[in-house]
Amino acid sequence: MAPVKLEGYEFFNKTLRAPKTILAPMVDQSELAWRILSRRYGADVCVTPMFHARLFSEGKKYREEQFSTNKEDRPLIVQFCANDPDILLSAAKLVENDCDAVDLNLGCPQHIAKRGHYGSFLQDEWELIAKMVSLLHKELAVPITVKIRCFPTVEKTIEYAKMIQNAGAQMLTVHGRLREQKGHNTGIADWDKIKAVKEALSIPVVANGNILYHDDIQRCLDYTGVDAVMTAEGSLYNPAIFSKDHKFPPLAIDLAQEYLDICKVEKTNGSSIKGHLFKILHSTLPHHTEMRARLGKAHVGKDGSLNEYAKILDELKALVLKDIEEQGEGEDVQGQADENGIRKYAYWRCQPYIRPKLPKDNGKNSEKVKGQEEKIDKKRESEALQEESNKKPKQEISGEQPKQDTVDTN
Numbered sequence: 001m002a003p004v005k006l007e008g009y010e011f012f013n014k015t016l017r018a019p020k021t022i023l024a025p026m027v028d029q030s031e032l033a034w035r036i037l038s039r040r041y042g043a044d045v046c047v048t049p050m051f052h053a054r055l056f057s058e059g060k061k062y063r064e065e066q067f068s069t070n071k072e073d074r075p076l077i078v079q080f081c082a083n084d085p086d087i088l089l090s091a092a093k094l095v096e097n098d099c100d101a102v103d104l105n106l107g108c109p110q111h112i113a114k115r116g117h118y119g120s121f122l123q124d125e126w127e128l129i130a131k132m133v134s135l136l137h138k139e140l141a142v143p144i145t146v147k148i149r150c151f152p153t154v155e156k157t158i159e160y161a162k163m164i165q166n167a168g169a170q171m172l173t174v175h176g177r178l179r180e181q182k183g184h185n186t187g188i189a190d191w192d193k194i195k196a197v198k199e200a201l202s203i204p205v206v207a208n209g210n211i212l213y214h215d216d217i218q219r220c221l222d223y224t225g226v227d228a229v230m231t232a233e234g235s236l237y238n239p240a241i242f243s244k245d246h247k248f249p250p251l252a253i254d255l256a257q258e259y260l261d262i263c264k265v266e267k268t269n270g271s272s273i274k275g276h277l278f279k280i281l282h283s284t285l286p287h288h289t290e291m292r293a294r295l296g297k298a299h300v301g302k303d304g305s306l307n308e309y310a311k312i313l314d315e316l317k318a319l320v321l322k323d324i325e326e327q328g329e330g331e332d333v334q335g336q337a338d339e340n341g342i343r344k345y346a347y348w349r350c351q352p353y354i355r356p357k358l359p360k361d362n363g364k365n366s367e368k369v370k371g372q373e374e375k376i377d378k379k380r381e382s383e384a385l386q387e388e389s390n391k392k393p394k395q396e397i398s399g400e401q402p403k404q405d406t407v408d409t410n
């Protein structure tokens, strides 16, 4: 007999084991190795990177390159972007035995998602969204969950969330930003809107946005009343953010080495490895610029070996330990918060990446930043388009999948 498909809070409490912390879906960055590390440090549930439903359902190579899991990798949610109910279902069917739920991405705000007609660019197509969600609710062996961004008004955001709940979603993640809040416009996530959605729905609601430090998780739970909190960037810069066991954030170099050790066992893309090491070590590398340059040029060996990375990390560790011994951890770096709540720690400790604010000048610089971001987006698009150029019938979802860096959040 097929197992009973649980719904709402039964699904949340029994299948997902009443999580408080969830590792967010991140293209190129919430891969198996990162999920293993995140679970070790307290992530209760993990979400895969967003996969493109059509490429996933059609291409064995794409599937094998993008998705891997193992028995310990649970509870696990697999995320897709899609704009066709049948294609989404056929992709989801391929993973229903390897995960606890399938998530639909309605949050991606990048140009590439606009061209591909997915993510937050479906935000106004409620009929299509309802069709996708209800088909999966009826036909899939595991529950369908959804991740959204907010509308400018709380009323419309609630209406949207209710529509998704009524279509059959069994959990909703609310990223408390608008579609327009990306790149230099990222700004602060709106916890009041998340709170309002939580109060209006009967399914479990997850909050996403503004988690820089471990205690922000409890602050967010208390403020919004949500069932769990999801973190993306905070975890990239401090994978131990989920853990309450650290008075001080851990040594970045230790976590970089621990992650690399996992990658030695779980085959991981070179781009994911490099991306993670740069992020974990972002406050360490400016103090050892030669190592930063070497890390930038490092490669996975032809035989898959990670020796080059391992050697760089060993040497960097020796330099950091020497600094720790010589400089010690002064009284001025004991986690004191500045007026914006940013805490001061010694450079060798994991700490969040704070997006530089636009200078309050005559706009010259802001144009420059904007121009740079647009350039990066265009580059991503053209790379993806090249891969896809022969496959794309009009109005069908394109194969464009955003490559992430620190500029845009999904």
Ligand SMILES: Cc1cc2nc3c(=O)[nH]c(=O)nc-3n(C[C@H](O)[C@H](O)[C@H](O)COP(=O)(O)O)c2cc1C
Residues within 6 Å of the ligand: 024, 025, 026, 027, 028, 029, 048, 049, 050, 079, 105, 106, 107, 108, 147, 175, 208, 209, 210, 211, 230, 231, 232, 233, 234, 404, 405, 408, 409, 410
């Ligand atoms: C590197 C990176 C990749 C991302 N990829 C995805 C993705 O695949 N699917 C998705 O729904 N959101 C994606 N996002 C958005 C995050 O899941 C999250 O909604 C956003 O970063 C806000 O949360 P945060 O404030 O904790 O970073 C990505 C974010 C980052 C930084």
